[in-house]
Amino acid sequence: MKRTGYLYDSNFLLHETSSWHPEVPERLKAIHQGIQKDGLLERLVPIKASRADMRWIETVHEKAYIDRFNDACVSGVRVFDSPDNQMCDMTFETALLAAGGVLNAAEMIMKEAIDNAFCAVRPPGHHAERAAAMGFCYFNNVAIAARYLQIEWKIQRVAIIDFDVHHGNGTQHIFEEDATVFYYSIHEHPSFAYPGTGRDFEEGTGKGKGFTKNSPVLPGQGDEAYRAFLQRDLVPAIEAFVPEIIVVSAGFDAHEEDDMSGIRLSTEGFSWIMEQIVSLAETYTRGRLLSVLEGGYALHRLGELARNHVTILLEGGADVR
Amino acid sequence: MFVSKSMARKVITVTPEDGILTAREKMKTHQIRHLPVVDPEDRLVGIVTDRDIRSAMPSIVLEDYDSRKEREKLAKIRVHEIMTRNPVTVLPTHTLQDVLMLIQSTRVGALPVVDEDGRIKGIIGVRDLIRAFINVLGIGEPGTLLCILVEDKIGTMKRIVDAVTEEQISIGSILVARSWEEGKRAVFPYLLTQNVSRVKQKFTDLGFTLLDPLEWYLDQLPPDGR
Incomplete structure (x- = not known):
């Protein structure tokens, strides 16, 4: 049994988009309800959200971008950088709180107060570029956490595993020249899905060449393709990289009942993926694993998906559905 | 959609009297496969491709025992001996669609762009079309x-x-x-x-x-x- 941390704060609901937008507060409510069921919540270590120290945000995002985002938000701008990025007065604060909460989780792992954690945050982060908001994302939570772990805790090698159905363009671009952060993403093939990057020949640049790996999956495929890709692409790459911590961009939108993609992963498929990741963490990082929510829009499925996800963090890969 | 907007303006050229080894060096340096051949007034007289040069090379490996002799022989070959005279050209006012159709029918990889007097203005090739289509896609x-x-x-x-x-x-x-x-x-x-x-x-x-x-x-x- 692991000590698993859980980050949730009702303030994450304050970031509002619009009634027809898929990235809505109800997503987190569904996740939190799922985790409250069957006494699961009581088995978790609560993690507090707090505003991130600006110096950590600035390890990833340009100062000018952060200011532009804040200014837009307080001056009543409701669509920022791209039409997908709708916001309200509280968006900047919520984004800051989400990033800060993830940093708190990272700190607790490093202080060995917990072994691993799941951060149920909004807004998501993996599309956010150094100087641009994109695809519902503002601050790149996992990227900021990776830099924090490197700077504050002298972690040499961070592996980021991203199974959101969309490619994490922001995370890839932030670390593409960096050999100390390995980025792996499995997602729907970019010729069929947003954002149009993450082709299998994108492998990093300069010093970072070989430290980015992408597995594009064709629409209509599901559990079997994910099994094959993870075994072929992810496992040997982690074996070669030997990370000291694994950070997960956990998106649940590859589910067969999620209409944001053409990928058909089953609920069991998601569990299998997480079991693999947990077992990689067992082997290479002494169990240290930080999982952060990205997408996932099938409200009726998010509860069970999050519950399974957290149960696997607690109990390991073994006999979970 | 005009050729003038999409062509490479900095054209690397050779003269008819240049040796083919010079031409080969220029292709290597600039990573290109087509060299327009021009006279002293910049008028186009032909085109030479990496394929023309390869065909002119003997089949033996240059590092062979008489490589020096072969090299001297090769060094004497002038561009005008192997170039294609009167190549297919386009004007800057042609369109990308013209170039697409021409490349498809003539099966060449690049077309020199000349003005009404036959002076070289640019070159447009498959790679320029690819860039244009990545843009419109x-x-x-x-x-x-x-x-x-x-x-x-x-x-x-x-x-x-x-x-x-x-x-x-x-x-x-x-x-x-x-x-x-x-x-x-x-x-x-x-x-x-x-x-x-x-x-x-x-x-x-x-x-x-x-x-x-x-x-x-x-x-x-x-x-x-x-």
Whole structure:
């Protein structure tokens, strides 16, 4: 049994988009309800959200971008950088709180107060570029956490595993020249899905060449393709990289009942993926694993998906559905 | 859509009297495969390609025992001996469509661009066309591609665009592919958003058929396979 941390704060609901937008507060409510069921919540270590120290945000995002985002938000701008990025007065604060909460989780792992954690945050982060908001994302939570772990805790090698159905363009671009952060993403093939990057020949640049790996999956495929890709692409790459911590961009939108993609992963498929990741963490990082929510829009499925996800963090890969 | 906008303006050239080893060096240095051959007034007199040079080379490996002799022989060959005279050219006022059709029919990789007096102005090749098409496809920008199979009749595109507009989604491009199925077209709206579930539902409600992505075809070989 692991000590698993859980980050949730009702303030994450304050970031509002619009009634027809898929990235809505109800997503987190569904996740939190799922985790409250069957006494699961009581088995978790609560993690507090707090505003991130600006110096950590600035390890990833340009100062000018952060200011532009804040200014837009307080001056009543409701669509920022791209039409997908709708916001309200509280968006900047919520984004800051989400990033800060993830940093708190990272700190607790490093202080060995917990072994691993799941951060149920909004807004998501993996599309956010150094100087641009994109695809519902503002601050790149996992990227900021990776830099924090490197700077504050002298972690040499961070592996980021991203199974959101969309490619994490922001995370890839932030670390593409960096050999100390390995980025792996499995997602729907970019010729069929947003954002149009993450082709299998994108492998990093300069010093970072070989430290980015992408597995594009064709629409209509599901559990079997994910099994094959993870075994072929992810496992040997982690074996070669030997990370000291694994950070997960956990998106649940590859589910067969999620209409944001053409990928058909089953609920069991998601569990299998997480079991693999947990077992990689067992082997290479002494169990240290930080999982952060990205997408996932099938409200009726998010509860069970999050519950399974957290149960696997607690109990390991073994006999979970 | 004019050649003048898409061509390379800095043209690397050779003269008819240059040796072919000089030409080969220039190709290597600039990573190009076509060198326009010009006279002292910059008038185009021919074109030499990496293939012309390779054909002029002896089949033996240059490092062989008499490599020096071979090298001297090669060094004496002048560009005008192996170049193509009167190559296919275009004017800066030709269009990218002209170039596409010409490249397809002549099977050359690049066309020198000359003015009315035959003076070299630029060169345009397959790579420039690829860049132009990456641009019009919009795939440099984040978005989602859909594919709708529609009847080939007037007004269909309006209904598609109206549906996208009602969802306040920006359009990166709309491509139309010829189908080998009689009376049908495949329409590919490339939408600059991650958020396509609603517009997809709308298309279905409008009676359009959203094609299974695995059956999409931007291009297919014609039935005769050519």
